[in-house]
Amino acid sequence: MLSDWRKVFLVAPVFAFGSSGATLHNGPTFNTDVAPIIYEKCSRCHRPGEVAPFPLLTYNDVAKRAALIAAVVEKRIMPPWKPDPGPVPFLNEGRLSDEQIATIRAWATSGAPEGDPAKRPPEPHFSGGWQFGEPDMVLPMPTSVHIPAEGADVYRCLVLPVDALKDRYVSAFEFRPGNRRVVHHAILFVDTSGVARKLDAETPEPGYTCVGGVGFPPRSTLGVFAPGWPMPPLPAGMAKSIPKGADVIIQIHYHPSGKPEEDRSSLGLKFTSKPGKEIQTVYVYRRQLDIPAGDPHHVETFSSILPVDADLVSIGPHAHYIAKDLVVEAHLPDQSMIRLVHIADWDFNWQGFYYYERPIRLPKGTEIRLRYAYDNSDQNPHNPLHPPQRMTYGERTTDEMELAILGVAPVGGVDSDSFRRSLMLMQLRQLLQDNQDVTHIAETADTPRLKLLVRVFDRDHDGKLNESEERAMLNFLDWSSTHWPTIRAATIMVLLLVVSGISFLVFKGVRRLAVRAR
Numbered sequence: 403m404l405s406d407w408r409k410v411f412l413v414a415p416v417f418a419f420g421s422s423g424a425t426l427h428n429g430p431t432f433n434t435d436v437a438p439i440i441y442e443k444c445s446r447c448h449r450p451g452e453v454a455p456f457p458l459l460t461y462n463d464v465a466k467r468a469a470l471i472a473a474v475v476e477k478r479i480m481p482p483w484k485p486d487p488g489p490v491p492f493l494n495e496g497r498l499s500d501e502q503i504a505t506i507r508a509w510a511t512s513g514a515p516e517g518d519p520a521k522r523p524p525e526p527h528f529s530g531g532w533q534f535g536e537p538d539m540v541l542p543m544p545t546s547v548h549i550p551a552e553g554a555d556v557y558r559c560l561v562l563p564v565d566a567l568k569d570r571y572v573s574a575f576e577f578r579p580g581n582r583r584v585v586h587h588a589i590l591f592v593d594t595s596g597v598a599r600k601l602d603a604e605t606p607e608p609g610y611t612c613v614g615g616v617g618f619p620p621r622s623t624l625g626v627f628a629p630g631w632p633m634p635p636l637p638a639g640m641a642k643s644i645p646k647g648a649d650v651i652i653q654i655h656y657h658p659s660g661k662p663e664e665d666r667s668s669l670g671l672k673f674t675s676k677p678g679k680e681i682q683t684v685y686v687y688r689r690q691l692d693i694p695a696g697d698p699h700h701v702e703t704f705s706s707i708l709p710v711d712a713d714l715v716s717i718g719p720h721a722h723y724i725a726k727d728l729v730v731e732a733h734l735p736d737q738s739m740i741r742l743v744h745i746a747d748w749d750f751n752w753q754g755f756y757y758y759e760r761p762i763r764l765p766k767g768t769e770i771r772l773r774y775a776y777d778n779s780d781q782n783p784h785n786p787l788h789p790p791q792r793m794t795y796g797e798r799t800t801d802e803m804e805l806a807i808l809g810v811a812p813v814g815g816v817d818s819d820s821f822r823r824s825l826m827l828m829q830l831r832q833l834l835q836d837n838q839d840v841t842h843i844a845e846t847a848d849t850p851r852l853k854l855l856v857r858v859f860d861r862d863h864d865g866k867l868n869e870s871e872e873r874a875m876l877n878f879l880d881w882s883s884t885h886w887p888t889i890r891a892a893t894i895m896v897l898l899l900v901v902s903g904i905s906f907l908v909f910k911g912v913r914r915l916a917v918r919a920r
Contacts, residue, residue, distance in 0.1 A: 429508055429509065429512045429515070430505050430508050430509040430512075431509070431515045431516060431517025431518070431521075432461050432464060432465065432509065432514065432515065432516050432517055432522070433461075433516060433517040433518055433519060433520075433521045433522035433523075434517050434518065434521045435505050435509065435517075436464065436505065436506060436509050437461075437464075437522055437523055438523055439498070439502050439505065439506065440458050440464055441523060441525070441526045443481050443496060443498060443502075444458045444480070444481060445457075445458055445459055445525075445526050446526075446528070446629070447629045448463075449528065451582050451583070452582050452583075452629055453582055453583060453584075453585065453586060453629045453657070454629070458471075459525050459526075460525075461516050461522075464514075465514040465516070468509070468510040468514040469510055471506060471510065472506050472507045472509075472510035472511070475498055475502075475503050475506055475507075476503060476507060478497075478498075478747070481496045481497070481498065482496070482628075482749070482752040483495060483496035483497040484745045484747065484748065484749065484752055484753075484754065485497070485743050485744065485745055485754075485756060486744045486745070486746060488741050488742070488743065488744065489740060489741065490740075490758045490759060490760060490762055491758070491759045492756040492757060492758060492759065493634045493756075493757045493758070493759055494634060494757075532576055532578075532670055533576055534574045534576060534635060534670075534672055535672070537575075537576070537670030537671055537672055538671060538672050538673045539564075539670070539671045539673070540668055540669070540670050540671075541562040541563075541564065541650060541668060541669045541670075541671065542562075542666060542667075542668040542669075543560050543562070543580070543608065543652070543665075543666045543667055543668065544560070544561075544562075544608060545608045545666070546580070546608070546664045546665060546666040547560070547607075547608050547609065547654075547656070547664070547665050547666070548607075548662070548663075548664055549581075549584045549656045549658055549659075549662070549663040549664070549665060550658055550662060551658055551659070551660055551661045551662050551663075552658050552660065553658060555586070555655060555656060555657050555658070555751075556655075556656040556658075557611060557612055557613040557653065557654070557655055557656075558608070558609045558610070558611065558612070558653075558654050558656065559598065559601070559602075559609050559610050559611075559612040559616055559617070559651055559652070559653050559654075560602075560608060560609040560651070560652045560654065561593075561598050561599055561602045561609065561649050561651055562649060562650040562651070562652060562669060563599075563649050564644055564648060564649060564650060566644060566645075566646050566647070566648070567646060568646050569643055569644070569645050569646050570643070570644045570671075570673050571641035571642070571643055571644075571673060571674050571675070571676055571677055571680070572624065572636070572641055572642045572643070572644060572671050572672065572673060572674075573635060573636055573640075573641045573672050573673065573674040573677070574633075574635040574636065574671075574672040575590070575624055575625065575633065575669060575670060575671050575672065576633065576669070576670045577590065577627035577633075577652070577667065577668075577669050577670075578667060578668050578669070578670065579627075579629075579665070579667050580664075580665045580666040580667040580668065581663055581664065581665040581666075581667075582629065583659045583663060584656045584657055584658065584659050584663045584665055585629070585654060585655075585656060585665060585667060586628075586629075586655040586656065586657045586751065587626060587627060587628045587629070587654075587655050587751075587752075587753070588626070588627040588652050588653065588654045588655070588667070589623070589625075589626050589627075589652070589653045589753075589755070590623065590624035590625055590626070590627070590650060590651070590652055590653075590669065591616055591620040591621075591622070591623055591624065591650070591651040591652075591653065592620060592621045592622045592623075592624060592642075592643075592644055592645075592648050592649075592650060592651075593616075593618055593620060593621065593648060593649045593650075593651050594621045594645055594647070594648045595618050595619065595621075596649075597617065597618035597619075598610075598616070598617065598618050598649060598651045599649065601617050601618070612653055612797070613797065613798060613799045615796075615797030615803075616651055616653055616797075617797065618651075620651070620683070620685075621645070621648065621683070622642060622643075622682065622683035623683050623718065623755065623807050623809075624642060624650070625716075625755045626718065626753070626754050626755035628752070628754055633755075633757075634757055635672075636681065636715075637715060637761065637811075639677055639678040639679055640677055640678070640679045640680070640681050640715065640811055641674050641677035641679075641680060641681065642680070642681050642809075643680055643818075644671075650669060652667070652669065654667065655751070679713075679811040679812055679818075680811070680812075680818040680821075681715055681716075681809050681810065681811050682809075682810055682811070682818075682821060682822055682825055683807060683808070683809060683810075684807075684808040684810055684825050684828065684829070685805060685806075685807055685808075685829065686704070686706045686730075686770050686772060686805070686806045686808060686832065687704070687772075687803065687804055687805035687806070687832070688702060688704035688772070688795070688804045689795045689833075690795065691793070691794050691795040691802055691803070691804060692792070692794055693724070693776050693778050693792065693793040693794070693802055694778065694792055695778060695789070695790040695791050695792050695793075696778065696779055696780070696790050697776070697777075697778050697779065698777050698778070698779040698781065698782070699775055699776075699777065700775065700776045700777075700778060701773065701774070701775050701776075702772075702773075702774050702775075702776070702804050703771065703772060703773050703774075704771075704772045704804060705769050705770060705771045705772065706769070706770050706828060706831070706832050707767060707768070707769055707770075707828070707831070708764055708765075708766060708767065708768040708769075708770065708828065709766060709824045709825070709827055709828050709831075710766050710812070710813075710816065710821060710824040710825070711763075711764070711765055711766050711812075711813040711814070711816070712763075712764050712810040712811065712812065712813060712821075713761035713762065713763055713764070713810065713811045713812075713813055714732070714742065714758065714761060714762040714763075714764050714808060714809070714810055715757060715758065715761050715809040715810065715811055716755060716756060716757045716758065716808070716809035717730065717742050717743050717755075717756055717758075717806060717807065717808055717809070718753070718754065718755035718756065718806070718807035719743055719745060719748075719753075719805070719806050719807075720753060720803055720805040720806070720807060721748060721750070721774055721776075721802060721803050721804060721805065722750055722799065722801065722802045722803055723750050723784045723785065723786050723799060724776045724777055724778050724782055724784060724785050724786075724793065724802060725748045725750075725774055725775070725776050725802065726747070726748055726775055726776065726777045726782075727745070727746050727747075727748065727774070727775040728743070728744070728745045728748050728772075728773075728774050728775075729741070729743075729744050729772070729773040729774070730742045730743050730744075730770065730771070730772055730773075730806045731770075731771045731773075732762070732764055732768050732769070732770055732771075733768065733769040733771060734764070734765060734767075734768050735765055735766075735767040735768065740762060742762070742770075742806075743756065743806075749784075750784070755807070757809075761811065763813070764810075770806065770808070772804055772806055774804045776793075776802065778790050778793060786799050786800055787800055810825070830875075856875070859871045859874050859875040859878070
């Protein structure tokens with residue numbers, strides 16, 4: 403399936419413009435006005451060896467496509483930056499301003515004049531090395547992936563074992579496509595369950611097929627790679643953890659290039675010592691989706707309450723092919739509202755993971771609200787089913803999702819373990835709110851304590867939790883989260899008493915032996 407921007411470039415009419423570089427013009431010219439925009443927003447993808455179908459580096463490259471460029475930027479098809487402007491800007495925003503679009507339109511309609519060559523900025527230079535310096539660890543794909551010349555896009559999950567003997571903390575990472583002609587985008591996950599390894603072992607090819615989901619509950623999401631939009635370093639003093647024994651899973655979207663291709667991409671990681679704040683991943687999502695066939699505007703809503711103060715560092719909205727309008731908001735306890743992200747023209751092929759220029763402080767009790775609209779009609783060209791059929795939650799292309807991935811960090815002196823426990827409680831509350839069984843979390847949990855809890859509260863020993871058992875476990879977790887300092891202090895006291903008692907008994911025993919020896 404061709405992504406939208408390729409369809410545009412293949413079928414849109416292209417009108418050649420151009421005029422003498424020595425001619426003076428009162429309006430915008432390429433060298434003075436247009437080249438700076440193209441070089442900043444377009445050339446990162448539109449250059450040799452990248453995924454875009456043609457370069458945009460020279461005056462001739464741009465001038466002969468002036469009408470096409472004006473048309474696609476006017477409709478905001480290009481650059482493929484989906485989020486609308488919000489109260490807190492995102493880092494590396496690719497969106498053109500209204501003024502920049504007007505400049506390109508005026509330049510194209512006036513004949514695409516070149517202008518004074520002396521005023522042309524230098525062509526951008528793109529380094530072939532690692533953008534953050536030499537990584538501390540490079541994780542290559544185990545083997546190459548074959549991408550056929552034609553046919554549907556390929557979605558593949560590749561397992562990259564980290565083989566860490568201790569927890570590692572990532573301050574920056576860079577995904578390097580092995581073949582930029584076919585790598586459309588990649589999403590990076592951390593798996594502590596071992597499920598991805600099992601799925602990989604079941605297929606003879608490298609990795610396993612994964613379209614909407616990855617087949618396991620991720621511990622966290624590292625980020626998203628998209629051509630031309632490098633992931634920034636994490637905020638100072640913050641990092642993401644890769645626990646001992648965990649794997650990094652790369653979900654790669656490949657687009658056939660017209661000839662058989664091979665790809666062996668790699669991931670570079672830079673580590674730091676244990677950070678002041680560890681960024682945790684929270685998944686806010688609804689599983690009880692029910693989207694009727696033929697409905698052109700079906701709206702699904704969901705919300706979840708933040709149980710602890712947090713700084714929101716990043717956000718990644720996610721849905722599948724029939725979603726069209728995605729809104730995520732934070733409703734604070736003081737009744738104020740912050741729009742975290744709004745994508746009015748969702749495109750599965752251009753999903754992203756966005757970092758804010760500065761963290762957004764969200765107090766305890768903040769309600770995260772999702773409002774996603776779907777077009778399940780026959781008129782939707784992205785609908786994978788014709789005629790349309792009822793869609794529910796799932797990981798296949800014929801299923802849908804309503805998901806927001808939040809990257810959050812603790813506030814103040816809250817330690818990472820307590821913060822993570824509070825967020826786990828939030829996830830359990832979500833499942834109960836959505837009438838879902840929490841047992842599957844325990845089956846792939848990254849901590850044996852949760853598995854033990856499920857066994858303890860499984861009073862009828864049927865291998866899963868019913869509603870009353872779930873409620874009992876949730877109440878216990880809620881209580882223990884609130885009283886954790888007291889529990890920890892009491893536990894330490896008990897251990898000290900036990901150790902003291904054992905030491906006293908050992909001392910008495912040794913003393914008796916000494917007396918007998920005399």
